[in-house]
Amino acid sequence: xxxxxxxxxxxxxxxxxxxxxxxxxxxxxxxxxxxxxxxxxxxxxxxxxxxxxxxxxxxxxxxxxxxxxxxxxxxxxxxxxxxxxxxxxxxxxxxxxxxxxxxxxxxxxxxxxxxxxxxxxxxxxxxxxxxxxxxxxxxxxxxxxxxxxxxxxxxxxxxxxxxxxxxxxxxxxxxxxxxxxxxxxxxxxxxxxxxxxxxxxxxxxxxxxxxxxxxxxxxxxxxxxxxxxxxxxxxxxxxxxxxxxxxxxxxxxxxxxxxxxxxxxxxxxxxxxxxxxxxxxxxxxxxxxxxxxxxxxxxxxxxxxxxxxxxxxxxxxxxxxxxxxxxxxxxxxxxxxxxxxxxxxxxxxxxxxxxxxxxx
Ligand SMILES: [Zn+2]
Ligand SMILES: [Zn+2]
Numbered sequence: 001x002x003x004x005x006x007x008x009x010x011x012x013x014x015x016x017x018x019x020x021x022x023x024x025x026x027x028x029x030x031x032x033x034x035x036x037x038x039x040x041x042x043x044x045x046x047x048x049x050x051x052x053x054x055x056x057x058x059x060x061x062x063x064x065x066x067x068x069x070x071x072x073x074x075x076x077x078x079x080x081x082x083x084x085x086x087x088x089x090x091x092x093x094x095x096x097x098x099x100x101x102x103x104x105x106x107x108x109x110x111x112x113x114x115x116x117x118x119x120x121x122x123x124x125x126x127x128x129x130x131x132x133x134x135x136x137x138x139x140x141x142x143x144x145x146x147x148x149x150x151x152x153x154x155x156x157x158x159x160x161x162x163x164x165x166x167x168x169x170x171x172x173x174x175x176x177x178x179x180x181x182x183x184x185x186x187x188x189x190x191x192x193x194x195x196x197x198x199x200x201x202x203x204x205x206x207x208x209x210x211x212x213x214x215x216x217x218x219x220x221x222x223x224x225x226x227x228x229x230x231x232x233x234x235x236x237x238x239x240x241x242x243x244x245x246x247x248x249x250x251x252x253x254x255x256x257x258x259x260x261x262x263x264x265x266x267x268x269x270x271x272x273x274x275x276x277x278x279x280x281x282x283x284x285x286x287x288x289x290x291x292x293x294x295x296x297x298x299x300x301x302x303x304x305x306x307x308x309x310x311x312x313x314x315x316x317x318x319x320x321x322x323x324x325x326x327x328x329x330x331x332x333x334x335x336x337x338x339x340x341x342x343x344x345x346x347x348x349x350x351x352x353x354x355x356x357x358x359x360x
Contacts, residue, residue: 006037006079011334011358012140014067018055023335029144031082036090037144038076038098042163042331042355045344046073047192048281052133053341056283061122062133071139071356072100072132075153075162085147096150097162097314098138099169101305102129105148115148116305139334141358151310157318160331163355164193164324169306169313170279171197171256176309177301178252178277180205187211187241187249187269190256191218191229193327193353194279198254199227200322211244213237213269214257217350225326238268249274258282264289270298277301327352334358 012026031037051057052070063070078094086092103115104127110118120126122134129135129146138145153162171194180186186202188195191214199210199222212222215233223229230240242249249271255262258280266276267289276298293300316322329352332340337356344354 006039006142010141012069013071013334013337013356014069015053015063016066018058019053021053021337023337026140028142031080031085031144033083034085034088034147035082035144036078036085036096036147036150037080037082037142038096038150039079040074040076040138040141040143040358041159042075042357043071043138044073044163044167044328045341045354045356046167047194048072049132050345051281051283057133064134069136069139070132071137071143072098073163073166074098074138074143075159075165076138076143077159078150079142082144088147089152090147090150095153095155095159095162097153097165097310098131098143098145098150099166099306099310100131100133100149101307102127102131102135102146102149104128114307116307139337139356139358141334151314153314154318157314160328160355161317161324164197164328164353165310165313165317166306167193167353168197168201168317168322168324169309170194170303172201172309172313172316173306174198174254174256174277174279174303175201175205177303178254178275180207180252182206183208184251185209185211185245186251187213187253187266188256189213189237189253189262189266190280191216191222192256194256195254196222196225196327196352197322197324198256198279199225201316202252202254204316204321211241211250213241213265217347218352221326221350221352225323232265237265241269245271248272252276254279256280260284261286267292267298267300272296273298275299275301277303279303328355330354331357331360333360
């Protein structure tokens with residue numbers, strides 16, 4: 001074992017092609033300038049991972065080629081600090097949560113805090129990374145990452161909860177983008193992790209009611225959590241939301257699904273002067289009711305990742321205001337990735353968030 005406390009060899013998930021993967025041995029990386037090496041505790045499988053593993057984002061450059069290691073919602077402990085990292089407070093032994101975007105730090109978008117829109121996106125040679133998308137991700141026993149992409153967590157937060165910070169911070173960004181006025185009624189499409197987290201956050205920010213629209217086992221979880229629900233496998237989602245809101249529709253709607261017609265449905269279930277935000281990445285075209293957006297002065301917000309919201313969401317989770325345990329349904333060692341992935345994609349046994357624990 002070298003001086004940094006990490007072994008020299010580790011297990012890592014390797015994608016060999018679309019839907020083709022295996023766990024391989026690889027050398028443990030060294031942390032570079034302003035990087036840390038972390039022993040990974042938990043990595044949550046995300047809907048985006050499914051599209052990356054399936055090859056649906058190859059045209060976007062996620063990944064740029066094979067072999068490739070995904071994973072971007074993770075937690076761990078710093079075991080080695082690269083040059084300049086401990087001086088900035090990232091010391092060996094710190095418990096951290098990790099995220100995907102690492103802006104270059106010097107372009108205009110980074111300078112105004114919108115590093116999710118970095119002008120140097122895709123250029124690792126200019127200091128940009130997007131871990132688990134085109135830069136090497138965390139689905140491995142040890143992960144080296146920029147200190148801009150890790151956040152220290154308090155002792156009151158478990159490392160399993162910390163693996164849900166990335167997903168929670170995206171839900172927070174989506175709800176902040178759409179805005180919540182005191183007492184407003186919100187609608188959320190999709191009862192998955194994003195929907196259940198965004199619903200709780202909408203309540204924390206002042207909504208009086210949140211209606212979750214979707215189908216399947218996960219809708220039951222939404223009901224158990226106290227949300228109003230609409231089963232859109234049995235009824236028309238927009239009509240049902242209107243029926244629950246005196247015919248008016250929600251003040252704001254968050255579409256976490258972005259599949260098929262859901263972005264148009266999101267507009268249709270929102271009232272005059274209302275707002276809609278779109279978290280999911282649409283894979284196919286969708287015709288939006290543009291006349292309605294114009295005549296009813298509606299606002300439509302794209303949402304990309306989580307600029308600045310990891311720091312905001314950490315205390316909400318640590319203090320028990322935001323329940324991430326309720327969406328964390330399964331845990332697997334890395335060597336059982338195939339079973340974990342199937343559990344996630346087929347939603348076996350009510351699966352919502354499935355954690356991979358590479359050092360289990
Ligand atoms: Zn994700
Ligand atoms: Zn930048």
